[in-house]
Amino acid sequence: MGGWKTVLNPLKPERCFWLGDEACAEGAIAAGCNFYAGYPITPSSEIMERIAHRFSEINRVFIQMEDELGSIAACIGASWAGAKPMTATSGPGLSLMMENIGYALITETPLVIVDVQRAGPSTGQATRPAQGDMMQARWGAHGDYEIIALSPWSATEMYTETIRAFNLAERFRVPVLVLADEAVGHLREGVKVEKEVRIYERKKGKGVAPFVGEDVPPMPAFGEGEKLLVTGSTHDQWGFRRTVSPEAQRNLVRHLARKITDHKDEIIEVVEYHCQDEELDLLLVAYGFTARSALAAVEAAREKGIRAGLLRLKTIWPFPREELLRVGQKAKRIIVPEMNLGQIVREVQRVLPQAEPYSRTDGEVITPQEIVSHF
Numbered sequence: 001m002g003g004w005k006t007v008l009n010p011l012k013p014e015r016c017f018w019l020g021d022e023a024c025a026e027g028a029i030a031a032g033c034n035f036y037a038g039y040p041i042t043p044s045s046e047i048m049e050r051i052a053h054r055f056s057e058i059n060r061v062f063i064q065m066e067d068e069l070g071s072i073a074a075c076i077g078a079s080w081a082g083a084k085p086m087t088a089t090s091g092p093g094l095s096l097m098m099e100n101i102g103y104a105l106i107t108e109t110p111l112v113i114v115d116v117q118r119a120g121p122s123t124g125q126a127t128r129p130a131q132g133d134m135m136q137a138r139w140g141a142h143g144d145y146e147i148i149a150l151s152p153w154s155a156t157e158m159y160t161e162t163i164r165a166f167n168l169a170e171r172f173r174v175p176v177l178v179l180a181d182e183a184v185g186h187l188r189e190g191v192k193v194e195k196e197v198r199i200y201e202r203k204k205g206k207g208v209a210p211f212v213g214e215d216v217p218p219m220p221a222f223g224e225g226e227k228l229l230v231t232g233s234t235h236d237q238w239g240f241r242r243t244v245s246p247e248a249q250r251n252l253v254r255h256l257a258r259k260i261t262d263h264k265d266e267i268i269e270v271v272e273y274h275c276q277d278e279e280l281d282l283l284l285v286a287y288g289f290t291a292r293s294a295l296a297a298v299e300a301a302r303e304k305g306i307r308a309g310l311l312r313l314k315t316i317w318p319f320p321r322e323e324l325l326r327v328g329q330k331a332k333r334i335i336v337p338e339m340n341l342g343q344i345v346r347e348v349q350r351v352l353p354q355a356e357p358y359s360r361t362d363g364e365v366i367t368p369q370e371i372v373s374h375f
Contacts (some may be wrong), residue, residue, distance in 0.1 A: 002203030002218070004195050010058065013195040020158040021046035021088075021185045024114055024178065025054065027162030028086050030197045031222035033112070034060040035083035037074035039067050039093065042126040043182040046115035046374065047088040056370040068093035072100040075111045080230060082221035084166060088114035091133050092123060092141070101175055102141035102230045105256060108211060108219070110202060112162070114178040116185040119363040123197035128363030129182035131288055131339040137177050138317050140171035144253045146260035148267055149317040151287040160294045161314070167200040168267060172216055172259055179316060183289035184363050212255045215262070217285035260318055268315045274298055275309035279358040282306060282375060283331035285324065285348055285355070289365055290337050301375060319347045328352045335374065337366050 011030050018026065024046050028036070032298065036055065038048045048064070055062040061083070068089055075085035089097065094115050104111060117133045119125035123192040137149045148168050152161040158180060205218035217237070220226040229239030235250045242248030260267065273295055275283070282301060286294035291312045301308035311327050313320060328334055328348075334355040336345035341359035349355045355373040358374050360366045 001210060002201045004198065004200050005037050006198050008161040009193060009195055009197045011193045013193050016191050016193060016333065017188060019046055019185070020152070020155045020180060020187045020189075021116065021183070021324075022189070023155045023159040023191050024088070024162045024180070024185075027159040027342075028166070028194070029054060029058070029071050030159070030193075031084070031163040031166035032199055033084045033086045035061045035075065035078040035085040035161050036087065037065050037071045037078070037085065038087045038089070039065050039071050041068075041090045041093045043113060043118055044088040044090050044183050046185070047114060047116070056089070056256050064292050066093065068096040071082060072097045072104070072111075072113070076100060076104050076107070076109050079109045079111050080222055080228075083226075084110075086112040086166075087116065088116065090116050090118050090126075091120045091123040091136075094136060095373040098140040101141065101156070104175045105141060105145045105147065106232055106252070107230050108173040108256075109175065109177050110173050110219070112165045112169055113175055114162070114180065115180065119361070127182065129289065129339060129375065130361070130363065132343070132361075133288065134316060134340065134343040137179055137283035144257065146257045147177065148174055149258065149316055150177050150204070151313060151316050152184055153288055153291045153312065154184065155187055156191050157314075157320065158184060159191050159193075163197060163199070167198075169249070170200045170202045171266070172220055172263065173202070174260065179288070181288050187289070211235060211237050211239055212252055213237040216259050226325065234321055254340075264318050267318060268320045268323065270314060270320050271312040272327060273310040273312065274302060275311065275327050277307045277309070278330065280309050280331040281309050281333065283328055283334045284308070284371070285311045285328070285334060285336045286310060286338075287316060290339055293366050293368045293371060294337055297371035300368060300372050306375070315345070316344065320350050324348060324351050328355075335371070337371055339366060
């Protein structure tokens, strides 16, 4: 029971003209999301609005919670009841969710969190784009763990990467973040909806330990006859608290990390543009909306005879170190444009120390012309 399967898409196969946020909501529906708990926050509110309308049509569960703490708590409970849950937020709401993201990590609870980033810190500029939550997504919860975070760059990928987020959450029993930004969330583009969709259903098992033991243990739901113990304290494979056991703590933490790090080939996706040259004069490393400007800048550079390429990071966490090294080691110069003061560039520099940041933090997108002028 469980595993990969191809099913008919509950959406009508057609070409649609959607906001990125709308495409995200429809991708959740296509992936089988049947529970949404959220609180409205710009610039992600259109996701909740679309879900509220659409779930009423298809008999799925929507609830507006009192805040983001309650939203993610409801999603965790729904997941253990057998649902495929999602919530959406922006930076301030993501901050409120962090304690329960840690709880979801230690209890191996699959769910999807969409973060449509805006300029911060704090309330910041609620309607302006930024990419300032990249490190918070990775390190916001305390302790040692691994997490998955994806970065769409278009309305189409708001649809497809939301589906992928659900599949990864179910496959690895982990919260998965979709790190969009305001520019992508409010971008309106054509999106092609296919007739079929490939989804992953969580594995279940009778009388099998639901934690720690296996690579990715089966996950029964409450009410299915299993004696479930779910706790945020250190626990053994059956969920019993082992808060003074060095062995239990070691086994649990290593398990939470290894089920991700041992399967990076299933998780990490990057896209190369014009990287076929044996040697590159310039490599741009970018993600999200900024990667669109980076691609235009690369194409402008190549028209001038500069051997330029782009490595686009569709998966941010786990970080694609090997893929970056393979492409980056043949580049004379590496630039990482970001709508922050330099977050992912720090990860790039751990692999390729010569990488240079290019930052914009004024609530405006980075344009191709800006990147070209920095060559």
